[in-house]
Amino acid sequence: MSLIQEKEDEIQMIDQKKIHVINFSRKLTANTIFFLIPLYFLRIGLSGWQIGLIISLYAFAPLFFSFPTGWINDRISIKRVIQGGFLVQGLAFLLVGLTSHFFLMAILFLLLGVANNALDVSTNSLYFKDETHQDLNKKYSRLTFWLALGPAFGILLGGILIYLSNFHTLFCLYALFILVILALIGDIGKEKFESVSIKDYGLDLFNRKTMLFSVMIFVLGLHWGVEGTVYSPFLQRHFHLNNLQVALYISLSLFGLAFSAFFIGLLKYNARLNKRLFLLAMSLSGLGLILMVNRSVYLSFLFRVVHEVGDGFFGALNVLYISRLFEKKSIGGSSAALLAMMTLGHMVGALIFSPLGYREGLQYPFIISGLLLIANSVFGIYVFRKAQY
Numbered sequence: 001m002s003l004i005q006e007k008e009d010e011i012q013m014i015d016q017k018k019i020h021v022i023n024f025s026r027k028l029t030a031n032t033i034f035f036l037i038p039l040y041f042l043r044i045g046l047s048g049w050q051i052g053l054i055i056s057l058y059a060f061a062p063l064f065f066s067f068p069t070g071w072i073n074d075r076i077s078i079k080r081v082i083q084g085g086f087l088v089q090g091l092a093f094l095l096v097g098l099t100s101h102f103f104l105m106a107i108l109f110l111l112l113g114v115a116n117n118a119l120d121v122s123t124n125s126l127y128f129k130d131e132t133h134q135d136l137n138k139k140y141s142r143l144t145f146w147l148a149l150g151p152a153f154g155i156l157l158g159g160i161l162i163y164l165s166n167f168h169t170l171f172c173l174y175a176l177f178i179l180v181i182l183a184l185i186g187d188i189g190k191e192k193f194e195s196v197s198i199k200d201y202g203l204d205l206f207n208r209k210t211m212l213f214s215v216m217i218f219v220l221g222l223h224w225g226v227e228g229t230v231y232s233p234f235l236q237r238h239f240h241l242n243n244l245q246v247a248l249y250i251s252l253s254l255f256g257l258a259f260s261a262f263f264i265g266l267l268k269y270n271a272r273l274n275k276r277l278f279l280l281a282m283s284l285s286g287l288g289l290i291l292m293v294n295r296s297v298y299l300s301f302l303f304r305v306v307h308e309v310g311d312g313f314f315g316a317l318n319v320l321y322i323s324r325l326f327e328k329k330s331i332g333g334s335s336a337a338l339l340a341m342m343t344l345g346h347m348v349g350a351l352i353f354s355p356l357g358y359r360e361g362l363q364y365p366f367i368i369s370g371l372l373l374i375a376n377s378v379f380g381i382y383v384f385r386k387a388q389y
Contacts, residue, residue, distance in 0.1 A: 048358025070336030141265030159247020225349020260312030286373030
């Protein structure tokens with residue numbers, strides 16, 4: 001074997017196109033359920049606190065499973081975890097359509113949370129570890145673009161399916177789609193594993209730079225608790241939209257997220273510009289959330305697009321920053337711990353904003369979470385001044 005060949009064997013190369021297909025497919029299904037499921041929960045008679053608890057359980061799983069999954073990614077396998085996550089996700093979709101019992105639904109959404117977390121952590125790990133030479137803005141904007149494009153198409157298709165048939169058809173077809181993708185997944189690239197100690201993870205995570213960043217993304221994650229609990233019911237009650245119109249509103253605005261993430265890749269990597277865009281994006285996201293609660297559905301949609309554009313900008317830059325925080329050998333477990341912080345924000349947001357919204361008014365969670373995002377952008381100035389990212 002030549003020296004060049006030996007050197008190539010040491011480099012981890014992945015099939016980025018296959019990763020994008022996986023991300024597009026899994027987000028097409030999972031995020032459709034995430035955004036539209038409150039309408040199904042209300043139809044089968046669940047209350048506001050029950051909806052909040054189920055969605056918080058979906059977000060709860062990463063708190064316990066993110067780091068172990070990342071550790072497995074660093075030491076044992078990534079591909080097998082991705083395959084297992086797809087299988088559990090597809091089977092859980094089938095079972096969701098067969099029950100209306102609160103307790104069973106809560107268990108299923110906990111399993112969906114575990115599967116979704118395994119897929120999030122493992123696909124990110126594989127992408128972070130890839131050593132293909134590429135501009136960082138372009139690399140991570142493409143990752144975020146395909147993650148966002150899946151929900152945009154999925155929710156649109158889901159709304160049409162619900163309008164023409166029912167939720168049960170949606171669950172069954174999306175489960176079948178996931179299982180077909182699982183069957184078609186082949187080799188997605190070379191995996192390389194190294195010895196990683198708990199001390200390595202401790203050095204990665206317990207330092208000022210990482211801890212400040214984790215606080216910022218925890219606050220960022222709070223608004224996801226709004227979107228999974230009161231978003232679609234707000235659109236129905238506030239604007240009297242039917243299920244198809246709700247799906248159109250949500251899905252079309254998500255194209256703004258996808259293409260704003262793609263736009264980041266058109267800009268060459270520049271640390272100073274990226275920081276400014278990240279902070280501006282959080283402010284735009286928060287402002288969009290606040291202003292989307294006005295009485296005009298057209299203006300509301302416009303401001304929702306503003307929110308999604310902000311989410312797209314900081315979504316792409318967020319994964320870029322995480323990729324630079326850690327060494328490749330330990331990035332699976334360390335980045336998974338940060339994902340757990342974001343999903344802790346998601347969980348807390350669901351537990352707070354769902355009861356608040358259904359009791360006091362569905363517009364208030366959007367206003368409060370929007371103000372928190374704007375405040376977070378101010379905190380972000382402090383974060384970036386204290387550490388170099």
